[in-house]
Amino acid sequence: MTHPPDRAADDALDTLIARHQNRPGALLPLLHDVQHALGCVPADAVPRIAAALNLSRAEVHGVVTFYADFRTTPPARRVVKLCLAEACQARGCHATAARLSAATGLAVGETSADNALSLEPIYCLGLCASGPAALVDDAPVARLEGPRLDALIAELSR
Ligand code: FES
Structure with missing residues (x-):
């Protein structure tokens, strides 16, 4: 998922997507869970989230960048x-x-x-x-x- 590939992060994202995928209004709760698990919403998670929720990449990216709570890079130590x-x-x-x-x-x-x-x-x-x-x-x-x-x-x- 990230460079270098991070298998644990990939697996965590799969699990979270599966947990939220069929729930109404899943995007915000899923993004919060992804950030909690990974420390951020990495750019390469956006297309996977979009595909799973039947949204466009632009819609997901728009939500990630609109809310100040979401970050796309890991927080500093x-x-x-x-x-x-x-x-x-x-x-x-x-x-x-x-x-x-x-x-x-x-x-x-x-x-x-x-x-x-x-x-x-x-x-x-x-x-x-x-x-x-x-x-x-x-x-x-x-x-x-x-x-x-x-x-x-x-x-x-x-
Ligand atoms: S203005 Fe309220 S804590 Fe700084």
């Missing part, structure tokens, strides 16, 4: 999602972003070439009074500045 919404802007998230970018060499929205780290934007985590807020490997972090930001940068540099 470490993922920092920094909130860039209004309340966090007022609390200095751009300064936090600048420090993270300077320390990692990544702009927000970029992933390192070795897939070790992604720095991604996110828009409101419900921690507005405690910004700048972030998700670090899915764990919420409030007040990501000062010593807490120093500690994260040191951790990411290891």
Whole structure:
């Protein structure tokens, strides 16, 4: 399925397709399950999903690319999602972003070439009074500045 061929991923995709194939409205649940199992919805899964659900490749691709939840490449080993919404802007998230970018060499929205780290934007985590807020490997972090930001940068540099 991927290059080099990944037999386990192929088998997982077959199993998930078989599980969802005859259910009404199968596309979104199937895509969620594929992403959960494989970490992403790989491009070469799209034609197989389309054929199984009697949809066009364009329809499946359109859904994968429309929803921000779906990704077409595996996630980085470490993922920092920094909130860039209004309340966090007022609390200095751009300064936090600048420090993270300077320390990692990544702009927000970029992933390192070795897939070790992604720095991604996110828009409101419900921690507005405690910004700048972030998700670090899915764990919420409030007040990501000062010593807490120093500690994260040191951790990411290891
Ligand atoms: S605006 Fe950043 S957590 Fe709400």
